[in-house]
Amino acid sequence: MRILVLRHGHSVDPYRALVDEQRWLTEIGRARVRRLAESLREDGFHPTAIFTSPLVRAVQTAEVFASIANPSLERLEVVPSLAPERGTTAEALSVLDALGPNEDVVLVSHEPKVRVLAAHLGRLAQMPAFSPASGTLIDLASDRPEVHLIESSTLIRHPLGGG
16 A cells, blocks of 8 residues: 655645635645646556545645546545644554555544554654645655655655665
8 A cells, every 4th residue: 555644735824714714715826736747647556546635725735636546536534633733653554454554545634643653553752744735655665664855845755664
């Protein structure tokens, strides 16, 4: 299984929305998510499921990513435990339990939860901070996961551990 743990794209400043949960993506945020999705699609990443935090900016990130990486995606689900300060790591990752070993999956969340999820899946003691629309691609095919941080501004993949 390959899992992309993705931080939502750039969103509007907090003063533009009534509450934090309603903040939406900016055009820059949408563009960077599209670029990341295009890059991963070209490398053969084809998600069969995308799970997202219920916050508007995360749902929009998931929708934009899906429209590029797999326009016929049938499984885009909102998972409350992917929201900030809701649920445990185990609850957030439980969505992976019913999936097959050869699937490509995306988890869309927020800082610092994306770091915690990626570190847990990659069996790493720590993770660097994620900038908006950046992600960590974790390949669980081997005994020791291969982990790459992908910065949205450059699309450079930084290996962080694994086989």
